Amino acid sequence: MSLESEGQAELGTPVWAAFGDLMAVLLGAFVLVLVGVIAVQGELALRLDEEVARREAEAQQRLALEQALAGPLASGRVTLVDGRIGIRGNVLFALNSDRLQPEGEELLRSLAAPLAGYLSARDQILMVSGFTDDRPVRDGNRRFADNWELSAQRALTVTRTLIAEGVPADSVFAAAFGAQQPVSPNESEAGRAKNRRVEIAPMPRPARDGTDRKDGDGR
Template identity: 65%
Template sequence: MVDLDDRALDDDDGIERTAPVWAVFGDLMAGMVGAFVLILVGVLAVQMDLVTSLQAEVQKRQQEEQRRMALEKALAVPLQNGRVTLDNGRIGISGNVLFALNSDELRPEGRQVLKSLVPPLQVYLNERDEMLMVSGFTDDRPVQSSNLRFADNLELSAQRALTVTRAMIQEGMPPQRVFSAAFGAEQPVAANTDEKGRALNRRVEIAPVPKSTNGSGGPNGPAKAGSGG
């Protein structure tokens, strides 16, 4: 004969044995919900960072486009004459217009080009906290041995950049607004396999850059020549 107290004990024992299972299940669900919340917060944080980065990139591109359009407007006359080019904010002048082969002596035509550039560039720079980097480039052919003034193309490109810088200062560009850089045969814009390509690589580029760029390298790389003032 089973005593009622024994049954109650058995029932109580059964309840005591099943209660921990529900407690563990509840703890497991709470942990899963907590983990899900943490993951959701992390995903939202990443998405916010992506949105912020995207907005910054869009703003940067808009500023660059506005800057390019302003530069095109300022240089409308020289660009229309076809004596200079404008590519990604860099004003290009053919080396043949500025100098004879292996020479750093500025041609009269080249000085006229620089003279036409100074006034609009002054207006452009006065509207912005920027300055000009004048960069000299050459083709890959060694400097002719008959010219003992330059040890190599880097030295020739440096002197040409300085000549252009000084000419712009003489035409009214404030010295604190312009500095020089030299790249020699580095960064060609065309293949050096024929005269046409080499002529394109013999060039001087003038680029507006932030003031902090001076002394720390321009948009094309580290500057290799000092100020031409």
């Protein structure tokens, strides 16, 4: 072999070795990227399955509520939007009052049994929320300091009535929102009437901590 051929062979060997090392590095990087992409796809697929399951559960919940409340819904005295049962304030109470009107008492009696049946099959509770318009309370007896207090007392009245009609006491609670969260502008009487309302919404029961305290000291 000539000296020229031997020189070319000596120069070619390191080049091919370096090329092989480079390809190995590139292949390793490709494998890592591929593994990462597969992991991301798996996580996205899991999240998609969870979201689909959640939406299906919500749809089943709405359907169950619609079936349970078919009578009151058909009468037009209540609404069901996004799983929240809405009742106009003028159906339940006179203006600036927390005392149920006869129509309101009848309506709550018609709701109690379906709601109790609905809760019996689910680990849920009911939040009874009171809302008002934005006008200051005009109460001749000065029973309510403001709209917060009026909405709280109305929510309590509805809650106590549902309990008296058979809804388990540990499955319902009251909440007050006053003039917050209006569903219509308060610029007209029609809008204010829509904002004076009570809503009943199923929600998950809070997790229990597992403790069994018999008195205030935990003994």
